[in-house]
């Protein structure tokens with residue numbers, strides 16, 4: 001039994017449909033980010049008496065897209081419920097949501113997301129997805145626990161959320177991370193939301209050690225924080241059990257500044273929410289033709305794309321799985337390899353390696369996505385061709401990456417930097433001789449250990465900033481050392 005078998009995690013992921021123009025039940029602007037507080041509001045989304053909500057049709061279309069992509073069973077008829085609770089972010093005193101009991105149904109049931117972790121595949125089974133409105137945004141000074149005040153911005157009130165609820169089948173923080181990575185990718189491909197926007201995603205996590213009461217960690221505000229919060233909460237629960245104390249069912253808050261979970265309140269029971277049908281909205285029926293229409297417009301999903309990439313471009317399972325995660329990255333790949341018909345499987349693999357290694361590293365270090373840079377697929381095609389033609393070495397090519405990312409092309413870089421691969425035999429011989437004379441200890445080592453040759457090649461490269469033809473340098477060094485070239489003189 002692995003150490004994590006006893007851990008049970010279920011996630012509730014709330015995603016804002018940021019690609020909508022208007023809110024869920026009114027025509028207020030959905031794009032509230034950066035707006036003056038409390039300016040994108042109307043009687044409906046601040047819950048004035050007498051105002052009536054109307055469902056945004058595009059929401060239904062977006063929800064069907066996601067349900068299809070996650071392999072859920074769409075319920076062809078459903079209605080909304082009121083979830084009652086009293087909190088400053090909720091002007092009506094209830095949230096319009098969905099409920100899958102008391103005759104109610106979720107938008108869609110079941111579904112799954114396939115993940116890979118350490119070469120192990122697993123399906124994370126979903127319980128349901130449903131729609132609800134976002135509450136207002138509460139603004140604190142610093143941490144929620146220490147802030148002297150709370151400000152309320154109703155611009156967010158009524159923005160559409162889609163909630164994805166998993167079964168408690170996640171066994172470790174790493175599995176949760178992989179699940180969220182895949183979910184993020186699928187959401188990007190469906191075009192319903194831009195999860196790169198701050199606050200577009202919130203996660204609640206149910207965490208328990210098998211056989212004990214669970215806690216619900218609320219309001220984890222980014223995918224990155226989930227793994228961290230789960231790690232902390234699992235250790236906290238295990239420590240309590242180690243000390244022989246009792247775990248209680250409770251709601252906790254993830255304090256991302258202090259990186260701990262803190263108790264918020266003991267868990268409300270479901271009946272505390274006094275769910276009842278929302279009488280101001282008619283039941284919604286979705287006919288099969290509409291679902292079929294949305295299905296026909298659905299783009300290729302990452303999973304299918306990964307399989308196709310393996311077939312069409314001969315990539316490994318690992319490479320294709322990671323390459324397709326970010327749609328823009330995968331589009332970049334495809335545009336590049338397709339634009340150069342003479343590229344074969346060797347170049348397809350090379351192109352993938354450059355993207356997955358040097359370019360990904362640059363993007364990570366600079367906290368950017370490929371779309372936020374100026375590199376084009378053609379730049380990378382040129383780079384690979386220039387290496388293949390022997391005009392530059394791989395090492396020089398690597399040094400070009402930061403310039404390529406800001407849109408400078410390879411030809412200009414070679415001219416500007418004067419970095420061309422050097423294949424001039426006389427010049428390389430001169431460098432090699434200098435290196436041999438200046439490094440007697442490596443030469444001595446070489447007599448016992450032929451691998452010391454690598455150190456000499458390294459010295460030659462260092463002297464010329466990596467511009468020497470590596471094969472020719474190796475050959476000439478060996479010739480010099482085996483006395484094929486007798487006289488060493490400078």
Ligand SMILES: [Zn+2]
Pocket residue numbers: 023026027028040041042043044045046158
């Ligand atoms: Zn409104």
